[in-house]
Structures are given as structure tokens and as C-alpha cells.
Amino acid sequence: MSFVDQLFSNVWIVLLLKVVLVMGFFLVAPLGVGYAEHKILAHMQHRLGPMEAGRFHGWAQLIADGVKFIQKEDVIPRAADRWVFSLAPAVVLVPTILVIVVIPFGPDIWALNLDVGIFFVMAISAVSVIGVLMAGWASANKFSLIGAVRAAAQLIAYELPLILAAVSVAMIAGTLSLVGIVEAQRDYWFVLVQLPGLLIFVVASLAELVRTPFDMPIADSEIVFGAYTEYTGIKFAFFLLSEYGGIVVLSAIASVLYLGGYLAPPGLDFIPGPLWMAAKIGALSFVIIWLRATYPRLREDQLQRFSWIGLIPLALVNILVTAVVVVVV
Numbered sequence: 001m002s003f004v005d006q007l008f009s010n011v012w013i014v015l016l017l018k019v020v021l022v023m024g025f026f027l028v029a030p031l032g033v034g035y036a037e038h039k040i041l042a043h044m045q046h047r048l049g050p051m052e053a054g055r056f057h058g059w060a061q062l063i064a065d066g067v068k069f070i071q072k073e074d075v076i077p078r079a080a081d082r083w084v085f086s087l088a089p090a091v092v093l094v095p096t097i098l099v100i101v102v103i104p105f106g107p108d109i110w111a112l113n114l115d116v117g118i119f120f121v122m123a124i125s126a127v128s129v130i131g132v133l134m135a136g137w138a139s140a141n142k143f144s145l146i147g148a149v150r151a152a153a154q155l156i157a158y159e160l161p162l163i164l165a166a167v168s169v170a171m172i173a174g175t176l177s178l179v180g181i182v183e184a185q186r187d188y189w190f191v192l193v194q195l196p197g198l199l200i201f202v203v204a205s206l207a208e209l210v211r212t213p214f215d216m217p218i219a220d221s222e223i224v225f226g227a228y229t230e231y232t233g234i235k236f237a238f239f240l241l242s243e244y245g246g247i248v249v250l251s252a253i254a255s256v257l258y259l260g261g262y263l264a265p266p267g268l269d270f271i272p273g274p275l276w277m278a279a280k281i282g283a284l285s286f287v288i289i290w291l292r293a294t295y296p297r298l299r300e301d302q303l304q305r306f307s308w309i310g311l312i313p314l315a316l317v318n319i320l321v322t323a324v325v326v327v328v329v
Contacts, residue, residue: 018111022100029281030244031062036282037244037289038062044293069237077140077230084138089231089238091131095124096245103252104179106262106273117178118170121253122163125208128242129155132217135239136227147226150300151210151217157307158207158214164315165201168194168322169257178253182261189260193325196318198258200311202287205250207307209243211288213295216303251284252277 035050038061042049050058076082102117104110114120129152136148170176172193173184184190191198207214218226228239255261259280262273298306 018101022097022111026097026100026245029248030241033247033285033289034062034240034244035059036285037292040286040289041293044290066237069234072233074233074235075230079140080230081138081140084134085230086235088131088135088138089235089242091134092128093131093238093242093245095127096242096249098124099249099253102178103249103256104182104261105252105277109262109274110179113177113179116176118166118176118181118257121178122159122166125249126155126159132227135231139227139230141230143223144227144229147217147223147229150223151227154207154210154214154217154303157304158204158311161200161307161311161315162204162208164312164319165197165204166257168197168315168318171319171322171326178256178261182256182263185260185263189258189263191258194258194318194322196314198254200315200318201254201257202284204307204311205254206288206291207303209246209250209288211243211247212292213298214303215297216300219297247285247288248281251281251288254284255280 035058039049039057050061052058053064054060076085099121101111102114102120104113132151132155133148136144136146136151139145169181169190172190173181175181175184181190206212210217217223218228223229228236231239255277260276261280262277264271264273264276268276
């Protein structure tokens with residue numbers, strides 16, 4: 001056995017490499033999306049955007065922002081619950097990292113292939129709402145608490161259509177494994193038969209990320225910055241990182257469920273699978289950024305009504321139709 005074979009046969013070394021790759025992806029990809037948001041919004045609003053940090057179109061702006069957050073003073077309000085206040089950013093951030101573990105980025109390129117991968121993704125992503133509630137309650141600030149309660153109500157309302165949309169895909173694929181779902185799309189991508197499901201999933205993802213037009217929990221004109229009002233420095237940076245990381249992760253999940261993941265369109269198999277996965281993540285991330293520049297913020301009653309009266313019934317109908325088709329065909 002060669003030295004390389006011995007190296008990769010060591011369980012601990014393989015585990016360490018997976019951790020390094022997952023953390024590397026988590027730290028790099030959100031920076032790319034954050035920079036893209038700055039520049040895309042700037043072009044859509046006919047302005048330059050960041051140009052000074054980095055010689056080429058301000059490419060180092062997000063890095064400069066990170067250094068700035070690290071240098072800022074970490075302020076904790078006197079009346080705050082210090083332990084809960086400090087722990088909340090990690091509770092919001094960690095689920096995003098854990099979801100990356102089960103995402104397949106190419107043939108045999110994943111950290112862990114779970115038989116219940118989609119169940120794991122939906123379960124672990126719901127933990128972030130606990131961190132938001134912790135942040136709002138521990139801040140001892142009425143605006144933070146109101147923002148946290150709004151965020152919790154929104155995440156609960158839109159978690160349902162998100163899960164129901166994924167259920168339809170699992171029914172067609174006949175598996176809960178994300179790798180299995182991708183492989184089930186070798187004949188055709190599921191977006192061709194699950195276009196309503198994709199739309200439901202993307203809209204619910206926007207609400208899960210508290211992105212425009214579903215950003216009422218951080219409406220600055222009403223409640224300053226919601227549950228994050230009292231946060232400064234690196235703790236506030238964690239919340240921003242979780243938002244941009246969430247954009248990447250949910251775009252990746254949508255790509256796996258509906259766009260064939262790392263599979264290439266017919267005739268383009270010569271392009272490696274990881275590049276196709278990156279392209280699909282980038283395309284969906286662009287749509288999420290585009291919507292921020294296009295739509296105004298919904299009121300809280302409109303936001304809740306849209307989910308309970310609109311998306312959830314539509315998702316249930318989609319499941320019913322999918323079940324009938326799967327049984328009959």
C-alpha cells in the first residue's frame with residue numbers, strides 16, 4: 001500500500017480533511033455571494049458599489065468588513081443575559097455549517113451521505129429559530145424581542161411549505177438521500193415536473209433567510225434591526241455570515257432537489273459536475289439578490305397570510321397530484 005493510500009485509509013485524517021473542506025467552503029462561498037450582492041445591487045441601482053478595498057472592483061470589501069467587525073468593541077447590554085446573549089450567534093450559525101456536510105457537490109464529492117439526508121437538512125435548519133429567539137430575549141430590548149417573535153412566527157409559517165415542497169421531490173425520487181435524489185434525475189431534472197414545488201421552495205427559502213420581501217423581522221423603520229439590534233463586532237458578523245451562508249446552502253439544496261445538482265444538461269457532460277453545481281448555486285443566489293432590488297417589504301399580516309392561505313395549500317395540492325402521478329405511473 002502506497003503512502004497516499006495509507007494516509008487516506010486513516011479515519012481521523014479523512015475526518016480532518018472533510019472538516020477543513022467544509023469550513024473552507026463555508027467561509028469562502030458566503031464572501032463571494034456577499035461581494036456579488038454589493039456589485040449586483042449597485043449595477044441595478046446605477047452606482048459603482050465597493051471599489052476601494054482591492055484593486056479590481058473592490059474584491060476585498062467583504063474581507064475588509066470582516067477585519068472591521070473583529071476590531072470593533074464587543075458590547076453587551078447591562079441588563080442582558082450574558083451567556084444566552086453570547087451563545088445565540090453560534091446557535092444561528094452552526095446549523096448552516098452542518099447542512100453543508102450532507103450536500104453532494106459532485107460524483108463522490110460530499111462529506112457524508114445520509115440515507116435520510118433531506119430529513120436531516122430540514123430538521124437541522126429549523127434550529128436557527130432558537131438562536132434568533134435567544135438573541136431577542138437575552139438582549140433585554142423591546143425592539144429585539146419584537147423582532148425575534150416576528151422572526152419565529154415567520155420561520156414557523158414558512159418552514160411548513162419548505163418541507164412540503166421537499167416531500168414531493170422525495171416521493172418522485174423514492175429516497176431521502178440527497179445523493180439518491182440527484183442520481184434519480186439522470187433522465188430528467190425534477191424542475192420539469194415540479195416547477196410549482198421549486199417556486200414554493202425558493203419563496204419559502206427567502207422567508208427562512210429573512211430576505212426581501214420577507215424582512216419584516218429586521219424592519220429598520222420600525223424595530224431598528226430586530227433581534228440583532230444590540231449586537232456589535234464579531235457577534236454581529238456571525239449573524240451576517242449565517243445569512244449569506246444560508247443563501248448558499250438553500251441555493252445548493254434547491255439545486256439538488258430540482259436542478260439535477262451536479263448533473264450536466266444533455267450534451268455538456270464534458271464540464272465537471274462541481275462546476276455545474278457551482279453555476280446552479282450562483283444562478284439561484286443571483287435570483288435571491290435580484291428580488292431584494294425589486295420587491296418592497298411585506299407587512300406582517302400579508303406575510304403570514306401569504307404562507308397560510310397561499311403557499312401551504314398550494315404545497316398540499318402539489319403533494320396530492322405528485323402522489324397520484326407516482327402511484328398511477
